Amino acid sequence: MGYPSTSLFFIRSFTIILLSSCIIIDFDLCFSTVPSSSSSSSLEALRLEGHFTFENNEFAARDFGNRYHFHPLAVLHPKSVADIAETIKHVWRMGPGSGLTVTARGHGHSLQGQSQSQQGIIISMEALGGRELRVHTAGESPFVDVCAGELWITVLHETLKHGLAPKSWTDYLHITVGGTLSNAGISGQAFRHGPQISNVHQLEVVTGKGEVVNCSKEQNADLFHGVLGGLGQFGIITKARISLEPAPKMVKWIRVLYSDFFAFTRDQEKLISAEKTFDYIEGMVIKNRTGLLNNWRVSFDPQDPVHSKEFVSDGRTLYCLEVTKTFNPENSDTITQEIEGMLSQLSYIPSTLFMSEVSYVEFLDRVHTSEIILREKGLWDLPHPWLNLLIPRSKIHSFASHVFGNILTDTNNGPVLIYPVNKSKWDNRTSAVLPEEDVFYQVAFLYHANPTSNGTDGLEHILTQNQKILDFCEAAHLGVKQYLPHYVTQEQWRAHFGPRRWEAFVQRKSAYDPLSILAPGHRIFQKEISSS
Numbered sequence: 460m461g462y463p464s465t466s467l468f469f470i471r472s473f474t475i476i477l478l479s480s481c482i483i484i485d486f487d488l489c490f491s492t493v494p495s496s497s498s499s500s501s502l503e504a505l506r507l508e509g510h511f512t513f514e515n516n517e518f519a520a521r522d523f524g525n526r527y528h529f530h531p532l533a534v535l536h537p538k539s540v541a542d543i544a545e546t547i548k549h550v551w552r553m554g555p556g557s558g559l560t561v562t563a564r565g566h567g568h569s570l571q572g573q574s575q576s577q578q579g580i581i582i583s584m585e586a587l588g589g590r591e592l593r594v595h596t597a598g599e600s601p602f603v604d605v606c607a608g609e610l611w612i613t614v615l616h617e618t619l620k621h622g623l624a625p626k627s628w629t630d631y632l633h634i635t636v637g638g639t640l641s642n643a644g645i646s647g648q649a650f651r652h653g654p655q656i657s658n659v660h661q662l663e664v665v666t667g668k669g670e671v672v673n674c675s676k677e678q679n680a681d682l683f684h685g686v687l688g689g690l691g692q693f694g695i696i697t698k699a700r701i702s703l704e705p706a707p708k709m710v711k712w713i714r715v716l717y718s719d720f721f722a723f724t725r726d727q728e729k730l731i732s733a734e735k736t737f738d739y740i741e742g743m744v745i746k747n748r749t750g751l752l753n754n755w756r757v758s759f760d761p762q763d764p765v766h767s768k769e770f771v772s773d774g775r776t777l778y779c780l781e782v783t784k785t786f787n788p789e790n791s792d793t794i795t796q797e798i799e800g801m802l803s804q805l806s807y808i809p810s811t812l813f814m815s816e817v818s819y820v821e822f823l824d825r826v827h828t829s830e831i832i833l834r835e836k837g838l839w840d841l842p843h844p845w846l847n848l849l850i851p852r853s854k855i856h857s858f859a860s861h862v863f864g865n866i867l868t869d870t871n872n873g874p875v876l877i878y879p880v881n882k883s884k885w886d887n888r889t890s891a892v893l894p895e896e897d898v899f900y901q902v903a904f905l906y907h908a909n910p911t912s913n914g915t916d917g918l919e920h921i922l923t924q925n926q927k928i929l930d931f932c933e934a935a936h937l938g939v940k941q942y943l944p945h946y947v948t949q950e951q952w953r954a955h956f957g958p959r960r961w962e963a964f965v966q967r968k969s970a971y972d973p974l975s976i977l978a979p980g981h982r983i984f985q986k987e988i989s990s991s
């Protein structure tokens with residue numbers, strides 16, 4: 460795969476410069492070619508509460524993927540929603556003659572430059588965090604109003620002060636509300652509560668024309684649904700009202716192993732549709748690993764660590780079912796019985812029950828615990844060639860037998876997650892793109908690459924393997940959709956959405972961001988540089 464897309468991007472930017480310096484544009488505010496110092500001075504002239512920085516913006520030219528580096532013209536550190544609106548309005552008024560774009564940056568945990576912009580304006584959404592986090596406890600359905608630049612971990616800590624917490628999570632909480640709502644936000648709670656985009660009541664959005672709009676299912680419903688899973692294309696989310704529930708205090712955290720993929724998926728599907736079931740359901744593929752538990756999710760501390768270390772996969776492919784049951788200390792006994800009842804329905808390898816007990820916060824923040832350890836070893840800031848796929852239930856067995864059986868040689872480069880989700884908990888009016896079946900599997904290859912290796916842990920090898928997986932899915936017509944999608948051409952995006960949804964997506968773009976000012980890093984739409 461290499462970096463064809465990177466060079467394409469540079470060629471495009473270059474073309475923009477040529478065009479805008481050759482054509483004499485009769486647009487009254489078109490003093491801005493890209494890049495140019497007059498763009499900078501016009502930004503500096505805006506009256507804002509916050510400020511722009513034009514130097515030391517290297518942080519905005521990197522992301523968690525650590526493969527793409529696009530340098531912005533300026534970074535806005537807003538102090539108010541009005542700052543964001545003023546900035547976008549300014550770019551909007553420059554008209555189609557300016558190549559200037561605007562990209563929201565949450566915590567920059569994108570994988571392929573989606574929150575970056577070559578010579579564009581980056582809005583540092585986190586600058587708006589730390590205030591207006593208002594928990595509403597009254598009534599049957601409590602909620603919290605948060606700034607979209609807030610990290611989910613902050614939302615958790617603030618809501619816990621009221622004995623409440625959001626219902627649907629991602630595996631990692633040091634990412635922003637706006638960043639996950641622009642995708643979907645999927646984790647082991649999604650089978651019950653739906654993704655995070657199914658747990659939002661209301662949003663405040665700044666559109667591509669610089670208008671500040673409140674939206675919900677009742678008010679400006681098309682914009683509301685559009686921005687949820689909308690990849691930042693229709694507006695910048697500035698505030699979100701998130702549904703809450705009473706927070707449990709403790710978690711029983713359980714892992715069991717299977718060697719039979721059929722038994723594994725049968726049990727996963729049984730669990731997500733059962734009336735009485737666990738509160739979180741995920742799974743992992745383990746291939747040719749020694750030391751089963753020393754991976755990314757190292758924080759898992761089984762009751763019997765000796766036993767778990769003894770368990771080596773030596774050549775076999777194993778499937779790890781990971782579930783939790785939340786509880787409060789006063790009903791510890793009944794919960795143990797309930798868990799035993801549920802486990803007795805499953806057909807895992809009996810000797811492989813690993814159980815531990817942690818606080819709710821410890822469980823939800825589990826990946827951060829690993830992050831700290833990996834950072835110490837210098838293993839966090841590596842390239843992350845991730846691949847996230849949504850696979851129709853009816854195709855998961857052909858996918859598994861070819862991909863886990865033939866393409867994947869081992870899972871030593873990072874965890875491979877797999878778990879089913881029921882579409883009935885998703886709203887098909889949002890922009891999120893899903894496979895055509897009621898139940899689909901999220902399969903996530905969460906690799907890190909050794910930047911100096913050309914072996915099986917090197918970037919080239921992993922990218923080639925990812926491409927093999929994608930090629931197989933396409934050739935076998937599995938109806939797979941990418942989650943956290945990455946494409947290079949509009950043709951590929953069109954295929955990703957499918958004709959009907961693509962048309963709706965384009966329509967929303969022309970309604971809310973007609974100049975294609977927002978989030979060019981996805982390369983779905985390119986800002987037109989024209990004189991008319």
Ligand SMILES: Cc1cc2nc3c(=O)[nH]c(=O)nc-3n(C[C@H](O)[C@H](O)[C@H](O)COP(=O)(O)OP(=O)(O)OC[C@H]3O[C@@H](n4cnc5c(N)ncnc54)[C@H](O)[C@@H]3O)c2cc1C
Nearest residue numbers: 565566567568569629630631634635637638644645691696
């Ligand atoms: C370690 C790790 C674990 C993860 N686990 C999960 C998981 O379990 N489930 C899951 O669903 N995802 C998961 N993700 C993916 C994650 O949800 C996305 O990468 C998300 O975009 C990261 O949020 P961010 O704040 O860093 O976004 P950024 O990278 O800053 O932005 C992502 C995109 O959203 C846009 N954007 C950001 N903020 C706004 C806003 N306020 N308004 C409009 N657009 C905005 C950006 O322009 C960009 O296009 C994980 C990522 C990492 C790194």
Ligand SMILES: *[C@@H]1O[C@H](CO)[C@@H](O)[C@H](O)[C@H]1NC(C)=O
Nearest residue numbers: 604661662663671672673674
């Ligand atoms: C959006 O709603 C919030 C409260 O729900 C309100 O404070 C704010 O003024 C509204 N904004 C607009 C632009 O209507």
Ligand SMILES: *[C@@H]1O[C@H](CO)[C@@H](O)[C@H](O)[C@H]1NC(C)=O
Nearest residue numbers: 728731732881882883897898
């Ligand atoms: C998915 O949800 C629908 C609607 O609630 C239900 O009819 C179906 O049985 C569910 N499927 C599974 C596998 O859980």
Ligand SMILES: *[C@@H]1O[C@H](CO)[C@@H](O)[C@H](O)[C@H]1NC(C)=O
Nearest residue numbers: 746747773774775776868869
């Ligand atoms: C991995 O396991 C398979 C069997 O599933 C085996 O054929 C292969 O040689 C193993 N590869 C490595 C690198 O250990």
Ligand SMILES: *[C@@H]1O[C@H](CO)[C@@H](O)[C@H](O)[C@H]1NC(C)=O
Nearest residue numbers: 885886887888889959960963
């Ligand atoms: C969404 O689902 C409803 C009912 O399930 C269906 O009638 C409608 O056509 C769907 N809309 C889209 C845009 O797919």
Ligand SMILES: *[C@@H]1O[C@H](CO)[C@@H](O)[C@H](O)[C@H]1NC(C)=O
Nearest residue numbers: 911912913914915917919920
């Ligand atoms: C890795 O690179 C070295 C030096 O360029 C070369 O000798 C070696 O064959 C390469 N190994 C692989 C697996 O490609």
